[in-house]
Amino acid sequence: MKQCTKCGTTQKNSNTRCVNCDAVLGAPLTKEEEEALSYEISQNITELANTTDPFYVSPLRRTVGIISVAMIVLCALWFLIFNITGDNRDYILGALAAIIFFIVPAFELLCPETAWKLSRLGDTWKYGVELSPSDMWVSFSRGISYFFFGTGWLAVAFAVIRLLDYI
DSSP: OEEOTTTOOEEOTTOSBOTTTOOBOOSOOOHHHHHHHHHHHHHHHHHHHHHTSTTOOOHHHHHHHHHHHHHHHHHHHHHHHHHHHTOOHHHHHHHHHHHHHHHHHHHHHHOHHHHHHHHTHHHHHHHOOOOOOOHHHHHHHHHHHHHHHHHHHHHHHHHHHHHHHHO
């Protein structure tokens, strides 16, 4: 096996020019280099296969889910502070609204398999069969999660604006 030094494409030993960029190829890879490259390729294939899993949690979804959990905690503290001080009811309702809006993305984006199982619990009992999610359900679920994430931020923004008007 040969590897192009210009673009990194791997190809047969019989090739003298790269099939991708037409650069001149050098000597074939050593056995150790070939084994390392084969291992790297198999890892990449495994990673790509995992991303097609409907329950795969990408780094973006994980980040949005973690931010949602952090906002739930902050809004809960906010709710407790204004509830204890007995201040304006609008701040308390704003904090509650934000908590509710952040629960959906936190749960759906960090635990998609559990969310799916809970949403299909009745079907599983009724039919006795484990169903799998369709692409439509996965897209809709993620879309709703991002919508609720944005709406949660709007609830926080409106509550902060009301707070600034109060101060």
